[in-house]
Amino acid sequence: xxxxxxxxxxxxxxxxxxxxxxxxxxxxxxxxxxxxxxxxxxxxxxxxxxxxxxxxxxxxxxxxxxxxxxxxxxxxxxxxxxxxxxxxxxxxxxxxxxxxxxxxxxxxxxxxxxxxxxxxxxxxxxxxxxxxxxxxxxxxxxxxxxxxxxxxxxxxxxxxxxxxxxxxxxxxxxxxxxxxxxxxxxxxxxxxxxxxxxxxxxxxxxxxxxxxxxxxxxxxxxxxxxxxxxxxxxxxxxxxxxxxxxxxxxxxxxxxxxxxxxxxxxxxxxxxxxxxxxxxxxxxxxxxxxxxxxxxxxxxxxxxxxxxxxxxxxxxxxxxxxxxxxxxxxxxxxxxxxxxxxxxxxxxxxxxxxxxxxxxxxxxxxxxxxxxxxxxxxxxxxxxxxxxxxxxxxxxxxxxxxxxxxxxxxxxxxxxxxxxxxxxxxxxxxxxxxxxxxxxxxxxxxxxxxxxxxxxxxxxxxxxxxxxxxxxxxxxxxxxxxxxxxxxxxxxxxxxxxxxxxxxxxxxxxxxxxxxxxxxxxxxxxxxxxxxxxxxxxxxxxxxxxxxxxxxxxxxxxxxxxxxxxxxxxxxxxxxxxxxxxxxxxxxxxxxxxxxxxxxxxxxxxxxxxxxxxxxxxxxxxxxxxxxxxxxxxxxxxxxxxxxxxxxxxxxxxxxxxxxxxxxxxxxxxxxxxx
Amino acid sequence: xxxxxxxxxxxxxxxxxxxxxxxxxxxxxxxxxxxxxxxxxxxxxxxxxxxxxxxxxxxxxxxxxxxxxxxxxxxxx
Numbered sequence: 001x002x003x004x005x006x007x008x009x010x011x012x013x014x015x016x017x018x019x020x021x022x023x024x025x026x027x028x029x030x031x032x033x034x035x036x037x038x039x040x041x042x043x044x045x046x047x048x049x050x051x052x053x054x055x056x057x058x059x060x061x062x063x064x065x066x067x068x069x070x071x072x073x074x075x076x077x078x079x080x081x082x083x084x085x086x087x088x089x090x091x092x093x094x095x096x097x098x099x100x101x102x103x104x105x106x107x108x109x110x111x112x113x114x115x116x117x118x119x120x121x122x123x124x125x126x127x128x129x130x131x132x133x134x135x136x137x138x139x140x141x142x143x144x145x146x147x148x149x150x151x152x153x154x155x156x157x158x159x160x161x162x163x164x165x166x167x168x169x170x171x172x173x174x175x176x177x178x179x180x181x182x183x184x185x186x187x188x189x190x191x192x193x194x195x196x197x198x199x200x201x202x203x204x205x206x207x208x209x210x211x212x213x214x215x216x217x218x219x220x221x222x223x224x225x226x227x228x229x230x231x232x233x234x235x236x237x238x239x240x241x242x243x244x245x246x247x248x249x250x251x252x253x254x255x256x257x258x259x260x261x262x263x264x265x266x267x268x269x270x271x272x273x274x275x276x277x278x279x280x281x282x283x284x285x286x287x288x289x290x291x292x293x294x295x296x297x298x299x300x301x302x303x304x305x306x307x308x309x310x311x312x313x314x315x316x317x318x319x320x321x322x323x324x325x326x327x328x329x330x331x332x333x334x335x336x337x338x339x340x341x342x343x344x345x346x347x348x349x350x351x352x353x354x355x356x357x358x359x360x361x362x363x364x365x366x367x368x369x370x371x372x373x374x375x376x377x378x379x380x381x382x383x384x385x386x387x388x389x390x391x392x393x394x395x396x397x398x399x400x401x402x403x404x405x406x407x408x409x410x411x412x413x414x415x416x417x418x419x420x421x422x423x424x425x426x427x428x429x430x431x432x433x434x435x436x437x438x439x440x441x442x443x444x445x446x447x448x449x450x451x452x453x454x455x456x457x458x459x460x461x462x463x464x465x466x467x468x469x470x471x472x473x474x475x476x477x478x479x480x481x482x483x484x485x486x487x488x489x490x491x492x493x494x495x496x497x498x499x500x501x502x503x504x505x506x507x508x509x510x511x512x513x514x515x516x517x518x519x520x521x522x523x524x525x526x527x528x529x530x531x532x533x534x535x536x537x538x539x540x541x542x543x544x545x546x547x548x549x550x551x552x553x554x555x556x557x558x559x560x561x562x563x564x565x566x567x568x569x570x571x572x573x574x575x576x577x578x579x580x581x582x583x584x585x586x587x588x589x590x591x592x593x594x595x596x597x598x599x600x601x602x603x604x605x606x607x608x609x610x611x612x613x614x615x616x617x618x619x620x621x622x623x624x625x626x627x628x629x630x631x632x633x634x635x636x637x638x639x640x641x642x643x644x645x646x647x648x649x650x651x652x653x654x655x656x657x658x659x660x661x662x663x664x665x666x667x668x669x670x671x672x673x674x675x
Numbered sequence: 676x677x678x679x680x681x682x683x684x685x686x687x688x689x690x691x692x693x694x695x696x697x698x699x700x701x702x703x704x705x706x707x708x709x710x711x712x713x714x715x716x717x718x719x720x721x722x723x724x725x726x727x728x729x730x731x732x733x734x735x736x737x738x739x740x741x742x743x744x745x746x747x748x749x750x751x752x
Contacts, residue, residue, distance in 0.1 A: 243718075251722075
């Protein structure tokens, strides 16, 4: 949280969702904003700084962007946080800026009159005034201003018009002397409206009758205000252009085709196009590692910096292209208004599973990677639906599983065999993908009945009119998501990857020390093929003698019923960093010639024999491993991002436990049945 | 005129809100501008029959069919 200094003016932006509040926040603060936490909830806290220059004087301003709300009687966790923060004395909010969508003034004025009755310094902003005017809605600003008793400023935050007036109004903000709903005449318990609202929010005593009478009373006054100060065309109807686009986007055939096309595009970007920048990042960090390893003196520090820290940071930054692309799409879909339509046509499909219409985008991008997808669940405003989506996401077959699947399927079916018309390797892969989808639907279906929230699941929401997306809003969204990931999830990922690196490249016993000495001797001699081969053998022996090597032996009794030996055990532990590490570790263990390609390691696995001399990697072991990797968490980055998004370790461990049990039981079942 | 539930309406039909049968839903609907006496038009019905969208108080609002069922209305011919 920002420190409150006496010379700062602290303003809070409040308004209905879709009122253009976030646009205004972005215009005011630009990149000088940061995302923080509200205690105990998953809602992000947005704060920023700016300076107003008025009459050659500079005024430092702190801005807090409160979550969207329709009234001071909270119906969602977003609204509850908005109200609580507004009323929190410790926040020391000086001025409330209420942002209203001028095209639907009536609904927006409800919250405005409630804020005025709180007796806080307030400024009212009529946003999208040009849009209202073009619809024939003409507002008598002065008349409205006099009746409300506060400054009313017209703004077009999309075109950056009206900002000077807004700044002046904020600096001269005042408390209105008008009272709309005099609480003491209705309920003698309370002497002020603020007291009434605080009691409603914190002790939840208010009956819906009292709440409704407050709102109906206000709407009567609002109707009067609108009749007096607003000229509305006799026949107000939905904007023609929105109507026309909706005829296609919510059509029973074209609507779904368009959604499928958009999902396909998102998938393409996250799965394939992100690969190129990810390769760049990898080579930049490899190059950086090379430079540093030659510059620093050889030894433990060199090893830590190059193989521990730089490799770890590289693993964090690697996610940036996928996060950026996904939020570019989400920003576009939200800013244009399409997201609400996707939600509209998908609600009936997703609802039986306790999911939201908006869950569909994270679920599809989850087939590429769970990490950005879990961050993308933030657009789901219902807490329960959001938590369920986060919980099931890592079960979808992501791209990191592909190298594991490919290797094991190739070991199972070394030559392409055909089952009638189908290639058996392809069928297994398809089966694993379908298994992921069945698993998420079943899990969601069960969770829907288990997860309890006080929040009711409404679908009572606005379908905003279509608008052109704003580059600035989307740019700031992408930027802030990348920063959040690097700062908050990144540190956890870095920490775990350094621990894993340490455990796999260090050992305390005598054998390990001897191996290290031997390797050092080798490195000074001329690198012939024989020496290289010997070096590789030492690498393998070192891994076996490292902490992780011993851990692999240690867990063998636990994984034996799954058909796994200590070698697989080592790979299970190292691939906790990311699933694809499995292939690399197996290559090291089996001293594959070509550790990068799965062809070499495939042959090694095919040649591996068990105690009785039969092939070790039979279909029972392969299926057991496949199912294990289909269901097990095996991804520290996912866990880090779940922690960041749910703001609690409770969900992380619940998810880890659930997935581990599911993986263990299915691998056990497969091995016992097939062997 | 007899009252019927909002969920029974077809696309394009115009009606006026009369009352609500569910208190929790009514307080949410009221703050969204769905007041008794307010007129509205059904603008769309999602392909699978739910949700429904109505144009009311100058904007478009969507709600699920079972939520719409709690709103009693009177048709305007």
